Amino acid sequence: NAGVTQTPKFQVLKTGQSMTLQCAQDMNHEYMSWYRQDPGMGLRLIHYSVGAGITDQGEVPNGYNVSRSTTEDFPLRLLSAAPSQTSVYFCASSLQFRGTEAFFGQGTRLTVV
């Protein structure tokens, strides 16, 4: 199994550009989430989904959109990139809502200039 796959691994954007970070999991997990990690900090929850068609906001949702049309995929969209969104983004999945073990992707390192 591939687990949780994130693409791209690295991205540089100009301020105001939009882009989509991709996340896919092959474990048939219902719960998926997006986090950002700024230098020297822990991860902060952006958005999460408890199943296809259901999404909700986390701690830092502003500037990001998500959708969940399939169980496998949970893309994160940056609507108009800002330098404050320079960060490492991690996608995670788990079997159930409030499942015990979360599996994380390898991350996408995003720089906004």
Add this chain to the structure above:
Amino acid sequence: DAKTTQPNSMESNEEEPVHLPCNHSTISGTDYIHWYRQLPSQGPEYVIHGLTSNVNNRMASLAIAEDRKSSTLILHRATLRDAAVYYCILRDSGGGADGLTFGKGTHLIIQP
């Protein structure tokens, strides 16, 4: 989720046991204690979790105080590969916003 307190960093020698402490004095009866670790340039990795009793798995052991206000992650024989940031996280099994609340964790340094 309730807050946890961990030391900023700890240092240990290779092939010796490591005890990583975590204080969670405001833990509720429905909070599970989870540990994740993050190796350099990688995503977090699940280590272990428990509710009241001590737990063992292939990676580590989790010792939970009788009053549940603290816990200790035990790596029985540290290797260089165990150098990582270790996060102690409380997860409520009940309602409320979901997601893992990561603090700054403990940066574990392993000396050869």
